[in-house]
Amino acid sequence: MWTYIDEQKDVLTNILNQEEKILSSLPDAFINKKEIIITASGSSLNAAMLVKTMLEKEIGCLIQVETPFQLRYYSPLLHLPHKHKLLIVLSQTGKSIGTLECLQIAKNNYIPTIAITADNKSPIAIQADTHINMPCGKEPVGPKTKGFTATVLTLHLMIMKLFQLSSQSIIKEYHQSINELPQNIQHAKKWCEEHNEWESKSNEYCWIWNQLSNCT
Template sequence: MKIEDYVKETPKKMKEILQGADELFSEVRQQKFSKIIVTGSGTSYHSGIQSLKLMQHFLDIEVTILYPFQIDQETFPADSSDILLIGISQGGSSYSTYKAMKIAKEAGCRIASMAGTENALIDEISDYVLTVNCGEEKVGAKTKGFYATKLNLTLFTLQLARESGKLSLNEYLEEVKAIEKYINHFPFIYEQSINWVSTNKTEFASAKDIRVIGTKDIYGDTLESALKLLETMRIPVTGYEFEEFVHGIYNAIKEDSTIIILDTGEEARVKTLVTVLSEWTKNIYIIGKNTADKPQNLKADFLNHPFYRTYEYILPIQLICALVPPLNGIDPGTPKDTSFHQKLASKKI
């Protein structure tokens, strides 16, 4: 299967994850935690960053997202028994995530794992195995897994909030209904995104470097967009939140720079930024609901829910990753070095 096949499969897998939520979280939702730490690398880390505000909103406790390398013995207080650390690894075999989970376990934390496969390495150390049931993804650049991991974190949060009384049953069901609306709307955004990529694919294929700019509400998606473009197109790509970009990054923009802006409507200065940057480069592409209707822009029928828009804005980027690299002779589903993690001893193979 190709990247676009896994993207197409996403709505089906999201529905299955929704249906299995009550069973999957039956044990962990009965627990009480004073703090939750989410850790993982790459796409897993971005899933946590994108889910942070939702988790804080519904749980009303401290939630922290850390890379595995940021976790050591000094991360935890003397009594860590009411802290839950969630280790995320799409393949379930990340040694760095496993090591961070082990440190947390030794510090007295309770441990949960979210792997995209059963019987994963990170499950071995976990008190609560919360498998991300998205099915196998046999490509280097994961797409379906990103949606599924964010959904898993969301449902974990909603189930915990329901059990603790922070959400009533009706409020919980309303949130599930909102997510279902996005799942059903996914194919429409897919088709609009495919058409947009097809219109601009020649220009994307000639890009020398790319800057992705996103509003703060989709910072995790912005980072993930940059990572996926870099993995598949194999050119320099960086992603920045809007405010961070205007605090210096703009100095690097030149005539052959390509800029992709994820515009959720939350930042009033997007139009001004585009006007300024247009003096330096014509390669500016905007993805949004209310953007100017022209070929370079994707004006899509986004639903734009504050928490669940995360299932929309990343989609056109993923389709760039699927459809554009082959124009340059690159197979986006195959890593540049298929034995890289063996050489670096970074994953259990």
């Protein structure tokens, strides 16, 4: 996992440097939609919630974030056709079955779709109306690190472009934060090494949780 953590600086810098190319496929018809629906799960869902918090008030648009399961079976968002809606799906691998089903429901109801994935040949990339390729590479481990930060950055820049907001100051802030990543990672490692008692506490909590989970 540390390999992917350490790759973040290069990955994020590359996204910033290629912003125009990465977002060049966005159609003009998607500009200034009245309602954005984002569906994702796991770390991609956390990335979506973070971007929603950062941007919703600034763009003056309603941003709805749902899991694929919620969106398919309980939420009316995709089942009510509306020309001002836009569905954005997030999946680093581009293979989520639930997300694929959301894309089909949106298409059935004439809601345009954008997919952000790290694989432009994935099923989700092919199914969506527009695909944004996120150049972060594969990350075959459970906890996502470079995939999470790459999703936040790509989604943030994309929504700003959809609402025709200047990204110059944001890009400058991101560059500064990204340049500080290596030293922040080292500080975090050092803190963990100096507070290794947390490891034993974590194991205790895991044991308690397992016991509770086995209760009938």
